[in-house]
Amino acid sequence: MRDLWSEGLSLLRYEPTEMRIRVRHGGRVIADTTRAALVWEPRRVVPSYAVPVADLSVDLTRSSGEAVPAPDGILHPGIPFTAHSSDGQSVDLQVGEDRLAGAGFRPDDPELAEYVVLDFNAFDEWLEEDQPVLSHPREPYHRVDVRRSSRTVRIELDGVVLAESSRPTFVFETSLPTRFYLPREDIVAELEPSELRTTCAYKGRAIYFSAGGRKNLMWSYPDPLSDARDLAGLVAVYDDLVDVYVDGELRGRPSGPVAQALQQEFGLV
Incomplete structure (x- = not known):
């Protein structure tokens, strides 16, 4: 597909x-x-x-x-x-x-x-x-599936653990890489509030944090839209820049044309 x-x-x-x-x-x-x-x-x-x-x-x-x-x-x-x-x-x-x-x-x-x-x-x-409507028109073929999980997610940057959680929330969104949202209490790295703000037509308005010496590395939706209400207060990280382990197995970093476009838009490459 x-x-x-x-x-x-x-x-x-x-x-x-x-x-x-x-x-x-x-x-x-x-x-x-x-x-x-x-x-x-x-x-x-x-x-x-x-x-x-x-x-x-x-x-x-x-x-x-x-x-x-x-x-x-x-x-x-x-x-x-x-x-x-x-x-x-x-x-x-x-x-x-x-x-x-x-x-x-x-x-x-x-x-x-x-x-x-x-x-x-x-x-x-x-x-x-x-x-x-926020950001851009929503399309009828786009889904945002938010699922709580008991799998263990560990996030590292250059070998340093930034976060580890056994109560992550996975976001499966059409055409986008799987993202992992963690309770803020499970973020080990110090989160420094950023001035960056973005808006998603499906999830709402996001605030950003710098962490691990990387600017705007993590984000959160304080008051998400109805399709993503279970993400309120959770924190996600750009998989593009870090190592993500799920149940101890290292995942490949996002690839493909959409992932590359996002990396260019946010200055990640």
């Missing part, structure tokens, strides 16, 4: 949704539709929302900005929306006195001819029905 998913990355993909999607900016409703579609440009790992142009409350004009070529490889969430990997036309949205340059994209695809894809980060608020 992962191979099939990888093969599809090179294509422009889209999926209709029956959810009511609303977009707000500057105190105005920009779009309100029950005819939205999730759109993945080639090599994008997270989707954007496309809405019918007829359901927009603002005008579209040809973009005043220059086209940005998409870099090679996997396009992770850190790659700006304006870097397009499919043919089409970038457009600006005029919201009152605010001109949102390149915040829309009209793909050259007959099935999407009446749609405009919108830059999630260009707008103040997105709602799926009445629920706010």
